[in-house]
Amino acid sequence: MLSFSEVVYRALNGPICTERDFDLAIFVPNLRKVLQKYDIKYDPQNPIPADDDFADRIWEAAMEFLVATGMFCLDTERRILFTREEIEGALQTGPSGSVYGDGKDARIMPRRYPEDKTPPWCSGCGAGPVSKEEYVINIVKTYAEDALSDGITAPCITNVDGLPVQAGSPTAIEGAIRTIILTREGLRRAGRPGLAVVNEVASAIKAAEHIAGHRFGDPKVDHLEIGLIHELKIDLDALNKIMYTQSLNNLTFAENGVIIGGYAGGPAGVAVVTAAYNPVDMLVVRGAAQHPFIVPIEKGTTSRRDCIWARAAGLQALSRHSPLPAVGSGYSSAGPMTKMSYYEFAAWVIANVVSGGSCEMGVPYRGVLIDHCGPMEDIFANGIAHAVAGMSRKEANKIVLALLAKYEDKIPDPPTGKPYPEYYDTTARPNKECIALYREMRKEMSDEFGLKFRKTSPYG
Amino acid sequence: MAKEAVFESLKSAIIDGERDKTLAAVDAALKQGIAPADIIEKGMSPGMKEVGEKFARYEIYLPEMMMAAEAWEGAMKVLEPKIMAAGGERKKTGKVVLGTVAGDIHSIGKNIVGAMLKMSGFEVYDLGIDVPASHFVTKAEEVGADVIAASALMSTTMTQQKNIIEHLNARGVRAKYAVLVGGGSTTQDWADQIGADGYGRTAGDAATLAIKAVAKKGGKK
Numbered sequence: 066m067l068s069f070s071e072v073v074y075r076a077l078n079g080p081i082c083t084e085r086d087f088d089l090a091i092f093v094p095n096l097r098k099v100l101q102k103y104d105i106k107y108d109p110q111n112p113i114p115a116d117d118d119f120a121d122r123i124w125e126a127a128m129e130f131l132v133a134t135g136m137f138c139l140d141t142e143r144r145i146l147f148t149r150e151e152i153e154g155a156l157q158t159g160p161s162g163s164v165y166g167d168g169k170d171a172r173i174m175p176r177r178y179p180e181d182k183t184p185p186w187c188s189g190c191g192a193g194p195v196s197k198e199e200y201v202i203n204i205v206k207t208y209a210e211d212a213l214s215d216g217i218t219a220p221c222i223t224n225v226d227g228l229p230v231q232a233g234s235p236t237a238i239e240g241a242i243r244t245i246i247l248t249r250e251g252l253r254r255a256g257r258p259g260l261a262v263v264n265e266v267a268s269a270i271k272a273a274e275h276i277a278g279h280r281f282g283d284p285k286v287d288h289l290e291i292g293l294i295h296e297l298k299i300d301l302d303a304l305n306k307i308m309y310t311q312s313l314n315n316l317t318f319a320e321n322g323v324i325i326g327g328y329a330g331g332p333a334g335v336a337v338v339t340a341a342y343n344p345v346d347m348l349v350v351r352g353a354a355q356h357p358f359i360v361p362i363e364k365g366t367t368s369r370r371d372c373i374w375a376r377a378a379g380l381q382a383l384s385r386h387s388p389l390p391a392v393g394s395g396y397s398s399a400g401p402m403t404k405m406s407y408y409e410f411a412a413w414v415i416a417n418v419v420s421g422g423s424c425e426m427g428v429p430y431r432g433v434l435i436d437h438c439g440p441m442e443d444i445f446a447n448g449i450a451h452a453v454a455g456m457s458r459k460e461a462n463k464i465v466l467a468l469l470a471k472y473e474d475k476i477p478d479p480p481t482g483k484p485y486p487e488y489y490d491t492t493a494r495p496n497k498e499c500i501a502l503y504r505e506m507r508k509e510m511s512d513e514f515g516l517k518f519r520k521t522s523p524y525g
Numbered sequence: 526m527a528k529e530a531v532f533e534s535l536k537s538a539i540i541d542g543e544r545d546k547t548l549a550a551v552d553a554a555l556k557q558g559i560a561p562a563d564i565i566e567k568g569m570s571p572g573m574k575e576v577g578e579k580f581a582r583y584e585i586y587l588p589e590m591m592m593a594a595e596a597w598e599g600a601m602k603v604l605e606p607k608i609m610a611a612g613g614e615r616k617k618t619g620k621v622v623l624g625t626v627a628g629d630i631h632s633i634g635k636n637i638v639g640a641m642l643k644m645s646g647f648e649v650y651d652l653g654i655d656v657p658a659s660h661f662v663t664k665a666e667e668v669g670a671d672v673i674a675a676s677a678l679m680s681t682t683m684t685q686q687k688n689i690i691e692h693l694n695a696r697g698v699r700a701k702y703a704v705l706v707g708g709g710s711t712t713q714d715w716a717d718q719i720g721a722d723g724y725g726r727t728a729g730d731a732a733t734l735a736i737k738a739v740a741k742k743g744g745k746k
Contacts, residue, residue: 093588232628232681327633330586363727
């Protein structure tokens with residue numbers, strides 16, 4: 066595979082281009098050309114497509130598009146270009162089967178295919194913004210107590226001793242440090258100190274914040290999540306993070322959230338760009354997993370029909386052709402402690418798993434309301450993910466259509482649900498109401514769709 | 526060519542986001558003696574209106590919006606001097622200073638808001654991304670803006686929206702500007718908490734809020 070130093074060289078010396086020209090004169094026309102050439106079209110009637118030829122066309126479209134387009138470095142205003150041979154080189158030698166975690170908590174990140182029986186990777190915890198540090202510990206502990214949890218995404222501290230965490234300031238550094246210390250304490254209390262923290266500071270933006278957090282965690286077990294900029298853009302700060310992670314053999318989650326309504330256009334373009342990010346995540350971000358999520362430009366939920374379709378189509382394309390596993394993430398529009406959020410989680414997780422992906426379980430209410438997050442939807446989603454491993458895409462499509470019918474019309478005005486302190490009790494566990502809802506939703510999924518759950522968490 | 530056909534060609538050039546085609550249509554219209562104000566109001570504006578409607582229906586996306594806005598701006602560079610030379614004045618809805626706040630590099634939402642504001646007749650001063658709070662204020666003072674619109678995607682950058690208001694207060698100019706906030710992590714509660722004048726849950730809300738803000742100020746420019 067191309068060396069990272071060569072990637073850096075290209076970021077500093079590649080062909081000069083303005084951002085506007087990259088977006089509108091290169092990215093958009095190249096994408097439209099391949100969408101037409103390979104006849105990639107969105108099918109709203111089937112949110113989970115089940116056509117391997119279609120998936121392969123998406124992949125070919127993505128590779129042709131990536132070679133023609135490359136990436137753009139915002140700070141140097143230069144393009145980073147790759148040849149098809151370099152991309153194929155990455156695909157042949159890229160990471161797969163990385164081991165995350167340590168000791169008895171070590172877990173393999175599996176390569177999966179559409180309709181694969183291989184159990185998916187499941188990480189998460191309900192990593193939204195929280196107002197109190199003790200919530201981080203308790204949320205992480207609860208999620209880690211589920212045996213199906215393979216890794217943790219840390220919740221976001223929003224203040225340091227009452228001072229709001231502000232990106233680029235000392236509060237962000239201190240917030241990052243506290244986040245990882247609190248997360249590790251939550252894992253210790255759960256009896257799972259070897260579990261991997263795969264996005265060790267969800268709120269970190271700058272390299273300094275990530276690195277500060279990482280320094281106070283366990284470098285063998287904790288990993289950065291490094292995101293790119295919409296679409297196919299990077300800056301020197303992200304390259305700085307990568308230079309750091311490279312030196313530590315970090316198993317980076319390479320994040321890309323392609324936007325429906327943005328430069329990639331509609332769901333068809335988004336599926337192609339999602340697939341195109343996969344080799345980029347190996348070549349540039351040096352990731353051990355692709356971490357895609359697809360959101361619409363407005364409202365930021367991933368459970369809309371078009372988002373589910375783009376996710377499924379993109380994942381099928383890349384999982385059929387790349388060794389780099391994809392751990393898709395999601396956001397519900399409804400808040401925690403609502404039936405709607407459970408339906409939404411189920412829908413996108415099912416689409417993920419049957420399309421060859423693994424899952425990071427995401428956050429309710431788009432992660433925008435402080436304390437409107439928590440682990441129970443994520444634990445529920447763990448169960449869903451394992452229950453549908455091996456399911457056909459056709460069968461999964463029927464289930465997702467049924468789920469969409471339950472919540473789709475409510476997306477514009479969803480219930481906010483309850484904040485964490487209202488559904489946790491003083492023993493730092495979910496209260497009776499919360500557990501009852503969790504069990505009710507598992508029973509509903511089982512009765513209505515025949516999904517089989519195992520008792521892997523303390524809550525049934 | 527009949528006037529209606531001229532207006533139709535202007536409208537479709539804007540909808541197609543074809544800057545050169547728009548300029549050619551403007552040139553043809555001027556040569557036919559059509560007044561610049563009519564070229565704008567009867568040809569170009571209906572095109573922009575349709576672009577906005579198509580975006581709201583998810584028939585087109587950000588690239589089409591930006592290219593339509595570029596085509597519009599290219600044409601306005603030709604037409605506005607002619608309007609002023611004839612002693613007239615282009616009716617603008619208002620002036621907006623727009624940007625993504627300091628520490629935040631997300632631009633897509635901001636770009637859509639910018640395009641929608643232009644479609645609504647606003648003069649938009651886009652400061653880009655990672656913009657310090659004081660720069661919003663300085664630019665607003667420089668251009669005599671009506672509205673400051675600040676976007677923040679992350680929970681750790683939205684505090685900068687509060688900073689903008691604090692800078693306005695520190696300079697004693699808070700009352701001069703309507704401050705609108707938006708972006709992934711922001712909410713109405715947040716906007717109320719920091720004393721913003723409006724919160725846009727969607728990009729489409731921004732133009733509506735900006736129009737209301739200007740009307741409240743008591744004048745169109």
